[in-house]
Amino acid sequence: MNFLSLFVRNLVHGPYTDPFPFAPAPTAARFRGKVAFDPETCEACRKCERACPTGAIRFERTPEGMTFDCWHDTCVFCGNCAFHCPTGAIHQTADWHLAHLQADKYLQVEHGLIPAIVCSSCGGKGLDSAPAIGKIKPPLSPEETQELRSLCPKCRAKYLKDRRQRA
Amino acid sequence: MSTQVAVILSVLLFPGGLFALTLGLALKGVDRRVAARLQGRVGPPLTQPFIDLVKLAFKRTMVPTTACEPVFLGAPLVGVVSMLAAAALVPISGLYTPEPILGNLLVVLYLLVIPGIVLMVAGSSSSSPYGAIGFSREMVLMLAYEGPIVLVAAAVALRVGMAEGHVATFSLVEIVAYQRTHSIFLLDPVMWPALGAFCLFFPANLGIVPFDIPEAETEVLEGPVLEYSGPALGLFKVMSALKAVVVLGLGIALFAPLGLSGAPALLGWLAEIAVLMVLGVTAVRLSAGRMRIDQAFSFFFKWPLLLSAASVAAIALV
Amino acid sequence: MTILQKFKDIAVRSPWIYRINAGSCNGCDVEMATTALIPRYDVERLGCQYCGSPRHADIVLISGPLTRHVVDAARRVFDEIPDPKVTVAVGVCPISGGIFRESYAVLAPIDDYFPIDVNVPGCPPRPQAIIEGIAQAIQVWRQRL
Numbered sequence: 001m002n003f004l005s006l007f008v009r010n011l012v013h014g015p016y017t018d019p020f021p022f023a024p025a026p027t028a029a030r031f032r033g034k035v036a037f038d039p040e041t042c043e044a045c046r047k048c049e050r051a052c053p054t055g056a057i058r059f060e061r062t063p064e065g066m067t068f069d070c071w072h073d074t075c076v077f078c079g080n081c082a083f084h085c086p087t088g089a090i091h092q093t094a095d096w097h098l099a100h101l102q103a104d105k106y107l108q109v110e111h112g113l114i115p116a117i118v119c120s121s122c123g124g125k126g127l128d129s130a131p132a133i134g135k136i137k138p139p140l141s142p143e144e145t146q147e148l149r150s151l152c153p154k155c156r157a158k159y160l161k162d163r164r165q166r167a
Numbered sequence: 168m169s170t171q172v173a174v175i176l177s178v179l180l181f182p183g184g185l186f187a188l189t190l191g192l193a194l195k196g197v198d199r200r201v202a203a204r205l206q207g208r209v210g211p212p213l214t215q216p217f218i219d220l221v222k223l224a225f226k227r228t229m230v231p232t233t234a235c236e237p238v239f240l241g242a243p244l245v246g247v248v249s250m251l252a253a254a255a256l257v258p259i260s261g262l263y264t265p266e267p268i269l270g271n272l273l274v275v276l277y278l279l280v281i282p283g284i285v286l287m288v289a290g291s292s293s294s295s296p297y298g299a300i301g302f303s304r305e306m307v308l309m310l311a312y313e314g315p316i317v318l319v320a321a322a323v324a325l326r327v328g329m330a331e332g333h334v335a336t337f338s339l340v341e342i343v344a345y346q347r348t349h350s351i352f353l354l355d356p357v358m359w360p361a362l363g364a365f366c367l368f369f370p371a372n373l374g375i376v377p378f379d380i381p382e383a384e385t386e387v388l389e390g391p392v393l394e395y396s397g398p399a400l401g402l403f404k405v406m407s408a409l410k411a412v413v414v415l416g417l418g419i420a421l422f423a424p425l426g427l428s429g430a431p432a433l434l435g436w437l438a439e440i441a442v443l444m445v446l447g448v449t450a451v452r453l454s455a456g457r458m459r460i461d462q463a464f465s466f467f468f469k470w471p472l473l474l475s476a477a478s479v480a481a482i483a484l485v
Numbered sequence: 486m487t488i489l490q491k492f493k494d495i496a497v498r499s500p501w502i503y504r505i506n507a508g509s510c511n512g513c514d515v516e517m518a519t520t521a522l523i524p525r526y527d528v529e530r531l532g533c534q535y536c537g538s539p540r541h542a543d544i545v546l547i548s549g550p551l552t553r554h555v556v557d558a559a560r561r562v563f564d565e566i567p568d569p570k571v572t573v574a575v576g577v578c579p580i581s582g583g584i585f586r587e588s589y590a591v592l593a594p595i596d597d598y599f600p601i602d603v604n605v606p607g608c609p610p611r612p613q614a615i616i617e618g619i620a621q622a623i624q625v626w627r628q629r630l
Contacts, residue, residue, distance in 0.1 A: 003454045010207040017209045017527040018613075021620060025613040054577070054584050074581035076608035099605045099618035101625070102596065105580065108606070199529070209530040215499065218532060221492055222499040222543070225630050227567040229540060388537035396540035396567040 042089035048081035119152035126152030183254035191408025226397035243402035246285035250409035260424030261432035290391030301390020311467035318475035361478035503542030509549030
């Protein structure tokens with residue numbers, strides 16, 4: 001007679017159904033949804049591209065700079081890219097509203113551009129990417145970071161070597 | 168002439184045809200809604216069965232290349248027509264008395280066999296293996312439940328007939344009239360075993376859990392109606408809606424016709440049929456698991472047969 | 486607005502759903518079953534009903550990256566579904582191949598073989614996302630009726 005008490009309990013309590021299509025659904029704060037990319041803080045190390053198990057992330061060199069593309073339709077939301085990102089430029093939002101019509105299939109892309117620059121020191125090609133600050137001691141000041149951003153990779157290495165020697 | 172018009176109206180409008188169809192679909196809606204509530208869900212709107220029918224009218228009917236097309240498409244029509252006729256045969260106490268020309272209890276029992284046969288024909292003509300399984304199961308189940316229902320009918324007929332001085336009365340009108348003047352059979356201890364047998368019979372006839380073995384959706388994917396789509400599937404939905412009204416109405420006429428007349432009679436009858444649907448169909452189908460076909464077969468040859476036979480014996484001896 | 490259009494508006498409130506597993510890992514299938522069966526998501530209140538037979542279906546949910554072995558069977562089952570029908574690809578596998586992309590054993594993306602109308606990416610998508618996808622499929626279905 002267990003089911004009878006269950007019936008009575010369900011009738012007294014009322015439906016347990018979420019009002020979802022007619023009201024927003026509850027989403028956990030750390031829900032692993034759509035990938036978001038911030039070109040400002042990316043250092044263009046391309047670790048995420050290598051860590052991505054499905055090949056959803058792709059970097060490409062263009063005359064305008066380095067482009068970043070993450071195709072949500074092949075991303076499996078594993079979070080490896082965010083885990084391996086040294087600067088937190090790539091992270092997962094709690095947005096899961098991904099259903100779309102077939103016509104929009106190839107528009108489901110997170111796009112970012114790290115602009116190309118001309119090195120302010122040597123005039124060579126460079127990228128306006130965040131400097132790799134992981135092992136640098138003492139930490140860079142904002143002015144030094146700004147200066148580093150305007151240099152090409154070779155000049156950056158030179159700048160940091162000089163800075164170490166100064167220290 | 169007026170008799171013919173009355174008969175045609177009773178088959179097409181009230182209580183057969185339009186009325187029975189609307190009632191049957193509404194009952195199905197109530198069933199689904201109450202089932203959802205008992206399971207802690209919101210459930211579909213009460214009009215969902217009507218919406219389903221409208222939807223099915225827009226779909227295409229596909230006929231398997233290996234199926235026998237006239238039989239495949241004709242079977243549901245025969246089922247619907249038989250149930251329309253049967254709905255006109257069941258009296259509503261104080262409201263509707265079928266024309267004697269239409270037939271009596273025995274004709275209703277014959278007509279109630281036809282949907283089962285239609286399912287068998289549909290299953291076998293669709294040339295689908297699932298349909299064939301459904302066909303054989305439907306046949307076995309029908310063999311099992313037809314015996315008890317005949318004995319239930321015999322018990323009721325004997326009870327009325329012997330009280331009125333002849334052997335047996337198979338006229339549903341007289342059965343209802345007898346219960347209106349005397350007490351209803353629901354309160355008659357001699358009839359209780361027969362009532363029990365009827366309560367076991369109608370889930371099997373309506374094809375609901377625990378006796379939905381031929382149509383078992385999770386096993387044989389709705390068996391006989393597996394290959395049907397579009398309007399033809401809609402006809403099966405119509406048939407089962409009508410059948411629910413006929414079987415439940417028959418149960419009310421046999422065991423508990425109310426002593427009212429006019430509009431209260433209609434309301435009382437509707438209330439009775441709704442209660443029977445919720446208690447006898449919804450609650451049962453949610454709380455039971457499906458039997459195996461051999462279990463159902465031996466079950467029907469044990470309990471309902473025993474109960475109805477006990478009733479017949481008690482009436483004959485008393 | 487004609488009577489026919491009114492009836493069509495009524496008809497779209499009864500989408501019956503059929504699932505095809507085209508070599509899925511069962512993750513998406515579990516989410517679909519969850520959507521169907523758990524009182525919390527109750528799709529029946531939207532008129533949806535999961536059906537066992539492809540002949541009764543209106544909306545087809547396909548999951549899985551379409552493995553080489555399953556393609557003929559999936560194709561055959563798909564053809565059994567009467568028109569008008571709408572196809573929804575559930576999970577990233579049918580849409581692009583996801584984790585199985587460029588494997589020799591799968592034929593993803595599935596839209597080379599089936600006319601897909603709505604995509605619901607996710608690995609697996611959450612039940613609410615599937616309901617959202619079905620809602621979009623109903624819009625497509627309304628135009629096809």
